[in-house]
Amino acid sequence: MRLVIANCSVDYAGRLNAHLPLATRLLLLKSDGSVLVHSDGGSYKPLNWMSPPCSLVEQVPDDEQTDAGITQVWTVTHAKTADQLIVSIHEVLHDSAHELGIDPGLIKDGVEAHLQKLLAEHIHLLGDGHTLVRREYMTAIGPVDILARDAAGHSVAVELKRRGDIDGVEQLTRYLELMNRDPHLAPVAGVFAAQVIKPQARMLAEDRGIRCLVLDYDAMRGLDDTQSRLF
Amino acid sequence: MRLVIANCSVDYAGRLNAHLPLATRLLLLKSDGSVLVHSDGGSYKPLNWMSPPCSLVEQVPDDEQTDAGITQVWTVTHAKTADQLIVSIHEVLHDSAHELGIDPGLIKDGVEAHLQKLLAEHIHLLGDGHTLVRREYMTAIGPVDILARDAAGHSVAVELKRRGDIDGVEQLTRYLELMNRDPHLAPVAGVFAAQVIKPQARMLAEDRGIRCLVLDYDAMRGLDDTQSRLF
DNA sequence: CGGTCTATGTCGCAT
DNA sequence: ATGCGACGTAGACCG
Numbered sequence: 001m002r003l004v005i006a007n008c009s010v011d012y013a014g015r016l017n018a019h020l021p022l023a024t025r026l027l028l029l030k031s032d033g034s035v036l037v038h039s040d041g042g043s044y045k046p047l048n049w050m051s052p053p054c055s056l057v058e059q060v061p062d063d064e065q066t067d068a069g070i071t072q073v074w075t076v077t078h079a080k081t082a083d084q085l086i087v088s089i090h091e092v093l094h095d096s097a098h099e100l101g102i103d104p105g106l107i108k109d110g111v112e113a114h115l116q117k118l119l120a121e122h123i124h125l126l127g128d129g130h131t132l133v134r135r136e137y138m139t140a141i142g143p144v145d146i147l148a149r150d151a152a153g154h155s156v157a158v159e160l161k162r163r164g165d166i167d168g169v170e171q172l173t174r175y176l177e178l179m180n181r182d183p184h185l186a187p188v189a190g191v192f193a194a195q196v197i198k199p200q201a202r203m204l205a206e207d208r209g210i211r212c213l214v215l216d217y218d219a220m221r222g223l224d225d226t227q228s229r230l231f
Numbered sequence: 232m233r234l235v236i237a238n239c240s241v242d243y244a245g246r247l248n249a250h251l252p253l254a255t256r257l258l259l260l261k262s263d264g265s266v267l268v269h270s271d272g273g274s275y276k277p278l279n280w281m282s283p284p285c286s287l288v289e290q291v292p293d294d295e296q297t298d299a300g301i302t303q304v305w306t307v308t309h310a311k312t313a314d315q316l317i318v319s320i321h322e323v324l325h326d327s328a329h330e331l332g333i334d335p336g337l338i339k340d341g342v343e344a345h346l347q348k349l350l351a352e353h354i355h356l357l358g359d360g361h362t363l364v365r366r367e368y369m370t371a372i373g374p375v376d377i378l379a380r381d382a383a384g385h386s387v388a389v390e391l392k393r394r395g396d397i398d399g400v401e402q403l404t405r406y407l408e409l410m411n412r413d414p415h416l417a418p419v420a421g422v423f424a425a426q427v428i429k430p431q432a433r434m435l436a437e438d439r440g441i442r443c444l445v446l447d448y449d450a451m452r453g454l455d456d457t458q459s460r461l462f
Numbered sequence: 463c464g465g466t467c468t469a470t471g472t473c474g475c476a477t
Numbered sequence: 478a479t480g481c482g483a484c485g486t487a488g489a490c491c492g
Contacts, residue, residue, distance in 0.1 A: 001257060001271040003234055005329045015485040021335045026232060026259075032272045039334035040232040041263045044280040045472060047337055051274055051487085083485075098236045098325060100255045103270035106278050110247040112468065113489095136491095141397075141431050142466070162246075162469090166480080170401065174435070200480085246470040274487060280470085314470075339485095398482075430465075468489080477480080 002029040005094035010037055010048050014083025020047055027074075027087065029056065031100075035076050035085060053079040061088075110217060116145055116160050118220040119193065123148055125220070126156060126191060126213070144175050155179070155188040164194030164212070169205045176210075233260040236325035241268055241279050245314025251278055258305075258318065260287065262331075266307050266316060284310040292319075347376055347391050349451040350424065354379055356451070357387060357422060357444065375406050386410070386419040395425030395443070400436045407441070 004027040010020040020037065025047070028036040033054050036046040054076055061070040065088065074087040116135060119125060123132045129151025137147035137157075146158035157179060159172035172190050179188040190210035192201070195217055202212050235258040241251035251268065256278065259267040264285050267277040285307050292301040296319065305318040347366060350356060354363045360382025368378035368388075377389035388410060390403035403421050410419040421441035423432070426448055433443050 001236075001269075003257070005232075005331070012485075016339055018485085019338045021338075023334050024329075024331045025334065026234070026329075026331070028257075028269070030269075030271050030273075034272075034274070036275050038232075038259070038261075040261050040329075040331035041265075041283075041334070042261075043265070043282050043472060044267050044277050045486095046275050047334065049275040049485085051485090052272075081485090094327065094329060096325065096327075098255075098257075098271075100236070100257070100271035103254050103256065103272070103278065104252045107250045107252075108247055108470095109249070111470095140434055167398075174397075243470075249470080276471090276487065282470085282472085312470095393483090402482085463492100465492085466490090469487090471484100471486080471488105473482105473484080473486105475481090475483105477478100 001031060001100050002097045003027075003094065004029070004092060006089045007091040007093070008087050008089045010088070011086045012048050012084070013086075014078070014081060018048060022090065024093065033076075035074075035087070037085075037087070048085060050076040050078060050083065050085040055079065110162075112160060112162050115162065115193075115195070115215060115217065115220075118217075118223075119158070119160060119215065120146060122220060122223050125215070126158065127151070130156065139175060139178055141174060141178055144179070150189070155185045156191055157188050158191045158193055161192075161194040162196075164192060164197035164201045166198070166201045166204055168192060168194070169201050169208070169210065172205075172210060173208055232262060232331050233328045234258075234325065235260070235323060237323045238321040239268075240319045240321075242317045242319075243279050243281075243315070244317075245309070245312060249279060253321065255324065264307075266305075266318070268318070279316060281307040281309060281314065281316040286310065346393065346426075346446065346448060346451075349448075349454075350389070350391065350446065351377060353451060353454050356446070357389065358382070361387065370406060370409055372405060372409055375410070381420070386416045387422055388419050389422045389424055392423075392425040393427075395423055395428035395432050397429070397432045397435055399423060399425065400432050400439070400441065403436075403441060404439055 007024050009022045012018040026038040032052040034052045035050045037048040038046050057075045059073040061073050069090045070088045072089040076085040120132055120135050123130050130148050133147040135146055136143040144157045145160040148156040150156050157175055159168055161168045176190045180186045191213055192205045192210050193213040193215055195215050197212050205212050238255050240253045243249040257269040263283040265283045266281045268279040269277050288306045290304040292304050300321045301319045303320040307316040351363055351366050354361050361379050364378040366377055367374040375388045376391040379387045381387055388406055390399055392399045407421045411417045422444050423436045423441050424444040424446055426446050428443050436443050
């Protein structure tokens with residue numbers, strides 16, 4: 001990894017065109033050839049960048065560029081799309097290289113996949129007598145997170161979110177509309193399950209006859225632990 | 232901006248929990264207090280981060296941590312959500328600070344506006360005999376990208392996307408529902424036009440009687456060039 | 463490899 | 478502040 005602090009301007013030409021006027025920035029060159037241009041603020045997103053696979057070529061500026069005060073030009077070209085990032089460097093204020101090695105990577109916990117697995121394992125949380133049909137039940141417009149049957153044997157489609165928002169309700173509505181046309185499944189009831197359900201999403205769901213279910217992730221994990229210990 | 236290369240492990244507790252095992256990484260501290268943890272590869276997204284507004288506290292490790300080889304502990308806390316990022320540093324390999332100043336920011340030049348202009352100029356791409364009524368036709372719930380009339384004089388509402396996704400179909404559906412209540416416009420047909428239309432979006436659109444139109448941006452630009460050269 | 467969905471999405475703009 | 482749509486979305490998972 002190479003870290004360069006430099007006074008530079010940057011141009012990107014690819015899926016859009018973008019330009020960064022002359023200013024002092026961090027240029028971060030990773031060992032896979034990718035380049036990140038960061039300012040001293042904002043979020044984790046760089047002002048501009050080139051993702052791998054790509055290659056960097058350092059060029060000597062032509063006369064016109066030299067007259068404009070440019071001392072180096074970096075041209076970073078994407079290997080597949082031919083997108084280009086051109087960094088015109090005026091002054092280098094810092095330049096250092098570091099050996100980092102391969103990163104073991106991030107370990108995550110608490111994402112939607114876990115929730116889905118936990119709810120499938122404890123399907124009774126949907127209500128007494130419910131049974132699991134399957135996770136990721138495929139329909140023509142995409143997979144329904146969980147398909148179950150209630151005590152009376154009627155289909156129940158569950159849309160699962162970490163945070164229950166309006167678009168989740170819209171998604172479930174589309175599935176229900178489609179599934180209710182299938183005589184093998186109809187009638188299909190809807191359950192919108194999430195750790196937190198926004199008031200507007202709850203409103204919309206209930207207005208459409210969709211039941212809302214707030215899930216307690218820690219409690220569900222607790223159930224899981226208890227069950228694990230029993231076996 | 233402060234750049235630190237260090238052997239460290241990182242823990243995040245917030246909307247989810249995440250852990251980074253001990254390894255050498257770049258720690259990027261921006262002047263607004265935000266922190267980015269980057270490995271030497273992957274994408275522009277850091278392995279872990281804390282976005283502003285947040286505050287960093289450097290702590291002396293307790294005995295247990297010292298025994299584990301930890302020399303510094305940074306606790307970064309988000310000012311609003313109380314999300315925490317904890318960086319446990321074993322060894323610092325580089326540490327430098329740099330004054331960057333405020334960045335003038337990125338200037339973008341997009342593609343979708345151009346697509347709309349091109350389709351409006353070559354409205355026959357909608358079908359023989361079509362005529363343009365206007366771009367950005369205003370309705371109570373927002374502007375329809377293009378309103379046209381077909382050969383029979385019936386209204387045609389066009390939703391334009393670079394990439395045709397399900398939410399684009401939803402958007403057009405809302406417009407059509409509204410516009411079809413207006414006796415001056417009804418009946419209004421829908422056309423979903425994009426450079427790429429996802430199968431599920433096509434499915435949903437056609438199920439709702441909305442016609443799908445795949446646009447070739449380069450070919451349309453070619454038409455434009457030809458026309459430009461004629462005048 | 464393409465197709466779809468999730469995301470600590472982020473970002474910007476409207477209300 | 479909050480909702481909503483776009484993004485050079487990126488990344489994971491699945492056929």
